[in-house]
Amino acid sequence: MAAAFADILDRINRDSIGLLADAVATWQGRCANVVFDRRYVNALGVASSNPVIRALDDSFPGVMVGDTIHVAGEDFTVASIEPDGAGVMLLHLERAA
Amino acid sequence: MAHVRKQVRDALKAALTGLPTTGARVFVSRPEARPLQSSELPALLIYMGDESVAPLRPSQAWPQLLRRTLSPLVDLVLAQSAAADDTADQAINEIETALSASESAARLGGLMPEGFLLRGISPMREDAAGETPVHRITLVFQGDTFTAANAPGVAL
Numbered sequence: 211m212a213a214a215f216a217d218i219l220d221r222i223n224r225d226s227i228g229l230l231a232d233a234v235a236t237w238q239g240r241c242a243n244v245v246f247d248r249r250y251v252n253a254l255g256v257a258s259s260n261p262v263i264r265a266l267d268d269s270f271p272g273v274m275v276g277d278t279i280h281v282a283g284e285d286f287t288v289a290s291i292e293p294d295g296a297g298v299m300l301l302h303l304e305r306a307a
Numbered sequence: 308m309a310h311v312r313k314q315v316r317d318a319l320k321a322a323l324t325g326l327p328t329t330g331a332r333v334f335v336s337r338p339e340a341r342p343l344q345s346s347e348l349p350a351l352l353i354y355m356g357d358e359s360v361a362p363l364r365p366s367q368a369w370p371q372l373l374r375r376t377l378s379p380l381v382d383l384v385l386a387q388s389a390a391a392d393d394t395a396d397q398a399i400n401e402i403e404t405a406l407s408a409s410e411s412a413a414r415l416g417g418l419m420p421e422g423f424l425l426r427g428i429s430p431m432r433e434d435a436a437g438e439t440p441v442h443r444i445t446l447v448f449q450g451d452t453f454t455a456a457n458a459p460g461v462a463l
Contacts, residue, residue, distance in 0.1 A: 251436045255352070256384060257342040258437025289435065305438040 223297040227266055235263055235270075235281040242269035246281055261286055261303040267293060270301075278306060308460030311418065311452045312355055315377055318415050319353050319448075322405050323381070328398040345439055349385035349398060356380045356447065363453070370457040377419075378426070379448045387433065387440035395431060395444055402446065418462045419450030 231243035245264040250257070263281060273279075277288045279301065286303035293299040309317075316335050324333045332350040337343070343350055356378035363372040383398050385391060403425060407413050415423040429445040453463040 248438075252339075252342050253434035253437035253441045254384065254432060254443040255337075255339070255342050255382075256348065256434075256437065256441045257344055258439060258441070260436055261438050286438070303438065304435075304440065 220297055223266055227264070227298070230264075233263075233281050235265065235279050237270045237273055237277060237279045240270065242266070244269065244281065248282075261305075263301040263303065265299060265301065267297050267299050273301065279303065308458075310459050311375065311454055311462050312358070312377065314460070314462065315379055315415060315418055315450075315452065316353055316355060318418055319379055319381065322412060322415070323351055323353070323402060326398070326401040326405060328394065328401055329383070343384060345386060348441070349383065349394065351398075351402075352382040352384060354380055354382075362456075370455040372463070373454050373456055375452045375454060377450060377452060381446040381448065383444045383446065385442050387435070387442055391442050392431070395442065399428065399444070399446065406448075415450060418452055420453070421451050423448060423450035 227243060227245065230245050233244055233246035234241055235244045235246070242265055246261070247264070248259045248261045251260045263279065273288060273291065275288050275290060279286050279288060285306040287306045288301050289304040290302040291299060292302070320333050320335050323329070324331055329349050329351050332347050333353065334350060335353045337352055358378065359376045361374050363374055381402065383395060385394055388394065405412065406423065411417065413422055414420055425446060426449045427447045432443045434441050454461060455463065
């Protein structure tokens with residue numbers, strides 16, 4: 211039963227990322243479809259954006275904070291990794307130095 | 308004649324414009340609706356803090372002479388980097404030096420005859436929500452101006 215639900219969850223994750231993906235991210239030569247969000251934020255009175263990638267866990271296995279990811283024509287540094295525990299992870303990005 | 312509060316803000320801006328680290332990026336009372344852009348960093352933001360007003364002599368006849376203790380605030384805003392602390396300290400060095408460069412500067416051009424002093428520096432605050440983390444430090448200054456109650460724009 212648990213294995214069957216895990217399969218369903220995996221299928222849902224792949225289908226949703228597949229439908230919602232709006233960008234291709236590249237990490238260490240590995241490409242994957244991702245949902246790229248870059249909403250406006252005000253950081254201590256400075257206008258900025260908050261770039262975030264939503265991807266399947268197995269899109270970038272072993273990705274670490276500090277790694278470089280290329281998406282939407284720019285290089286970013288992975289600032290934090292937030293797995294949701296159900297097969298999808300959020301990568302919060304910073305502009306690469 | 309503008310209120311001495313404005314005169315103090317304007318005098319601060321004049322004294323702090325053109326410093327090596329922050330250059331011409333000195334803003335007075337910049338509204339929240341117009342946040343800084345990353346291209347404008349590092350920058351100084353000048354705004355007025357608390358002010359206390361007291362008569363010099365409570366029983367004095369009209370017009371009373373007032374001692375106005377002003378606390379102008381200068382915020383240093385800079386992008387995060389490995390050398391952010393050093394950059395901030397360099398900017399603070401330049402600010403303190405500029406405001407003590409002469410007797411006139413130390414009295415804010417005569418607006419504060421008893422001296423204009425740095426009273427404190429806040430811890431460096433960081434916000435990493437943006438694509439480039441930002442740091443902000445507040446420098447708190449203090450000095451006294453003297454005006455007549457019926458002429459708040461004339462520094463005595």
